[in-house]
Amino acid sequence: MDSRLHIIAGHKAGKSYVKDLFVSPPFRVVSVGQRKNDNKLYQIIMSSSPGILDGDRYQLDIELEKGSALQLQSQSYQRLFNMKDEAVQQLNISMEDNTSFAYVPHPVVPHEDSNFKSKANINIGENSQVIMAEIITCGRKHYGELFKLKKFQNLTEIYHKDKLMVKDNVLIQPDLIPIKSIGNLEEYTHQGTLIFYTTKKNVDKNELIEIIYTQIESQHEMEIGISAMEDNGFIIRALGNGGEVMYNFFRKVQEILWELE
Template sequence: MDSRLHIIAGYKQGSSYVKDLYVSPPFRVVSVGQRKSDNKLYQIVMSTSPGILSGDRYQLDIALEKGAALQLQSQSYQRLFNMKNDAVQQLTISMEDDTSFAYVPHPVVPHENSNFKSKAEIRIGTNSQVIISEIITCGRKHSGELFKLKRFQNLTEIYHKNKLVVKDNVLIQPDLIPVNSIGNLEEFTHQGTLIFYSTKENVDKNILVDTIYSIIESQDEMEIGISAMEDNGFVIRTLGHGGEVMYNFFLRVQEILWELE
């Protein structure tokens, strides 16, 4: 199935709003029920499909006009079903100046023989910031499906002024790279990545890293590392044995970063 989602977040009289929205099955986009007083836009991406199937092609195009702030949320865990061929998702995010975008979705659950590639291309404006994450699980652990997927790849690229400033490539292909090998996932069953990049001059990545470390020190359920970029941003890597604790940690980090002005 070829499916498309298109959102334009506008900004008018101090508030962000949905300027344009188009979806085709199985997508749905609705406003988050809770009300916030920050005048930012909160939308949840829903699906009428139980998961991604062989041959699916998802195209998600998101644009933020000058001044807009958009936070996307997911409905539930994303299942990748048994596939004869493959499935592909393309996420394109265009951000004008003075914008903020965040997307911290639920974990991905790859079933046996799933083959999925996702690519996110983000073009960020001046005085703007982006928060984006992904969590990959081992599959249906309680059904004995520990990394029986064919292939999973998530490629993220961030551009500023047409220059590539961030590139992150997560590839899990058990028949090519043993998942439990040293330097890979070893004994862990879940891996998470959160990327933060800012072009705001008043944002200090070092202070933010110290703040996040204070959260890390209070938990012992995951292995967590932070790599600061040369520019104003950082990447958080997590390894653990459960998706929910990892997802909740990323939500806490998102809350800290989302409040930045």
């Protein structure tokens, strides 16, 4: 199935709003309400499908007009079903100046023989910031499907003024790269990545890293590391054995970063 989602976030009278929205099945986008009195836009992506199926092609286009702030949320865990061929997803995010975008979805559950490739292209304007996260599980652990997927790949590229600033490529392919080998997942079953990049001049990445470390110190169920970028941003990597713990941790980090002015 070829499916498309297109959201344009506008900004007027100091508030962010849905300026335009187009979805095709199985997508649906619903407002979750503004949990805070911050005039930012909060939307949840929902799906009538139980998961991503063989041959599915998802096209997601998100535009943020000048001054807007959009936080997307997911409905539930994303399942990747058994596939003979593959499924693909393309995510394009266009951010004008003075914008903020965040997307910390629920974990991905790759079933046996699933084959999924996702690519995200993000173009960020001046005085803006982006938060992107992803959590990959081992599959249906209670069904004995520990990393029985064919392949999972997620490539993320962030551009500023047509220059590539961030490139992150997550690849899990058990027949090519042994999952439990040293330097890979070893004894862990879940892997998480959170990318933060900003073009705001008043944001101190080192100060933010120190604040996040206070959250890490309270975590005893995961191994977590932060890599500072040469530019103004960082990447968090997490390894663990439970999706919910990792998801809740990334949500806490998102809350810290989302409040930045």
